[in-house]
Amino acid sequence: MSALLDAWRHAPTQRKVWALAAPMILSNLSVPLVALVDTAVVGHLPHAHQLAAVAVGGSLYTLLTWAMGFLRMGSTGFAAQAAGRGDGGALRQVLLQGLGLGVCLALLLSLLAIPFSSAALSLMQPSAELDQLARQYFQIRLFGLPASLATYALIGWLLGTQSARGPLAILLTANLLNVGLDLLFVLGLEWGVAGAAWASVIAEWSGAMLGLWLTRGALARYPGHLDSRALQRWSSWRPLLAVNRDIFIRTLALQLVFFLITVQGTRLGDATVAANALLLNGLTLTAYALDGLAHAVEALCGHALGARDRHALRRALLVAGAWSLLASIGFALFFLFGGHWFVALLTDIREIRALAQVFLPYLAVLPLLAVWSYLLDGLFIGATRAREMRDAMLIALALSLPLAWWLQSLGNHGLWLAFLAFMGLRSLVLGGYAWNMNRRNLWFPPGEITDAQCAATRE
Incomplete structure (x- = not known):
């Protein structure tokens, strides 16, 4: 005691x-908020299958990205230990490894995504209209897959350096931009389901770019040099x-x-x-x-x-x-x-x-x-x-x-x-x-x- x-x-x-903890709690709570806004915006379109298409296509995309959540957790521990040792070289190595792994997995998943979505939709047996729109939404979202997985690695790495404001800035920027672009593309420009998908893609890439920029501050606090030869060794x-x-x-x-x-x-x-x-x-x-x-x-x-x-x-x-x-x-x-x-x-x-x-x-x-x-x-x-x-x-x-x-x-x-x-x-x-x-x-x-x-x- x-x-x-x-x-x-x-x-x-x-x-x-x-x-x-406080920034991460706010970051976490912003995620379901975006899903609610997506549903509300698309829910104002005239046909039920449009909302269903976003729900189905979004679920398929979330299943792909959620399964890669280990990119965030894996980066945090290694980055935190490197920061604790004051090892700037190891921090740079963890960052590049996380980003590289994220991009490679995104490319692999992109190859598997189309047959995966076809199999999943065939099991669901949706109507022709729902099937077409769900495929369109899902395929557009794939353009944001590399950014989404890279963001996992960036958030984990920033958290490992005890920079919780970085993940908060990434998630709030991406989520608020997603909401704003949803309103513009879906209701303003009347792009329908495709507009909701492109809003998410642009938001994901914006969050990833912001995350890359934020790494500069953390790297400045931990000077060191990357051992490029280490990245070539399996060990x-x-x-x-x-x-x-x-x-x-x-x-x-x-x-x-x-x-x-x-x-x-x-x-x-x-x-x-x-x-x-x-x-x-x-x-x-x-x-x-x-x-x-x-x-x-x-x-x-x-x-x-x-x-x-x-x-x-x-x-x-x-x-x-x-x-x-x-x-x-x-x-x-x-x-x-x-x-x-x-x-x-x-x-x-x-x-x-x-x-x-x-x-x-x-x-x-x-x-x-x-x-x-x-x-x-x-x-x-x-x-x-x-x-x-x-x-x-x-x-x-x-x-x-x-x-x-x-x-x-x-x-x-x-x-x-x-x-x-x-x-x-x-x-x-x-x-x-x-x-x-x-x-x-x-x-x-x-x-x-x-x-x-x-x-x-x-x-």
């Missing part, structure tokens, strides 16, 4: 946590690729859980799957807020590990953990006592409202269980220990699936109990990995401490 109080009273750590790429691979597997396992919830909810009836989807929006809102603190943990813990500063690592974890717990308690109380307002805001269908309110207590418990997995994910990302994140996710999934099968007789209550167990197991297993690494002194393995690390530690 004394360690927690000492860390809580440490004003520099409090300032560092919120200097990173220089292996750590980054291994981390990205493990994060990718971990993310696929997490999305499998949400997919199975949707599948099982569908078997329980249309009203049940709608109510579950509505309540999971509450989890998404919670995750956007708590992820801001997790992002702060990524940057601060990665920096402390690079500087080999045990005290800074402990303080960052304790302060961010305390704020995360307080925030999760706040969300739990809101969903428990004010959840009916949240449900009423999202739907006016009486049957779905009534059903969602029955399961609100599960949503209230969820932040208290999930918060620790968010926080520990931040620690492991900062430490570039993605293998433990991957294994914890797979273990939690393997233990939860039999439980979900056993609880089927309880209907939707059983489904929510299994989901709560999954989130709790995920936190417990991650906590077990963290405790074991601390016991075996694996956070700071023996090694020579450079002058730059000593200087960084003293600061």
Whole structure:
């Protein structure tokens, strides 16, 4: 308890946590806002299939880009550790590797995108008008794919250098420009669905260009020279690729859980799957807020590990953990006592409202269980220990699936109990990995401490 109080009273750590967390929370919350504006703008077009085309085409594009989210997380840990060591050369290498990997993946995905979209649309069996417009929207959005993936790497790298205002500027610029161009192209110039797609492409490239420009300031703070020969050696790429691979597997396992919830909810009836989807929006809102603190943990813990500063690592974890717990308690109380307002805001269908309110207590418990997995994910990302994140996710999934099968007789209550167990197991297993690494002194393995690390530690 004394360690927690000492860390809580440490004003520099409090300032560092919120200097990173507050901009990232605002950045995160700007993302769903754009989706709402897109829907509202296209929703004013005269035909229903136009709105459906943006929804379908956008979902296909989001699936491609979301699967590459490891570019952001992988860059953060390596950049934070390089910054902690004061190693400007390594920072430049991480930046170029992230950008290069993003562009290569964009080219690969572009080759797979057309057959992928054709297969997906054939499974959906849309009308001829919807099929044509959805393909048009999706194919236009592909022009922004390199910029979108490069932005992932840029945001992760900037966050690793503890420049949270950079990601905020990128996302706000891109999202606000997207909104403005939507209004101009769709309603002003009457370009319809194609206008909405081109608005997103221009916004994505604008965000990427701004991100490249913002790297100048971070690089100026960490002078050094890029070793161009290192980029030609496989050994220089292996750590980054291994981390990205493990994060990718971990993310696929997490999305499998949400997919199975949707599948099982569908078997329980249309009203049940709608109510579950509505309540999971509450989890998404919670995750956007708590992820801001997790992002702060990524940057601060990665920096402390690079500087080999045990005290800074402990303080960052304790302060961010305390704020995360307080925030999760706040969300739990809101969903428990004010959840009916949240449900009423999202739907006016009486049957779905009534059903969602029955399961609100599960949503209230969820932040208290999930918060620790968010926080520990931040620690492991900062430490570039993605293998433990991957294994914890797979273990939690393997233990939860039999439980979900056993609880089927309880209907939707059983489904929510299994989901709560999954989130709790995920936190417990991650906590077990963290405790074991601390016991075996694996956070700071023996090694020579450079002058730059000593200087960084003293600061």
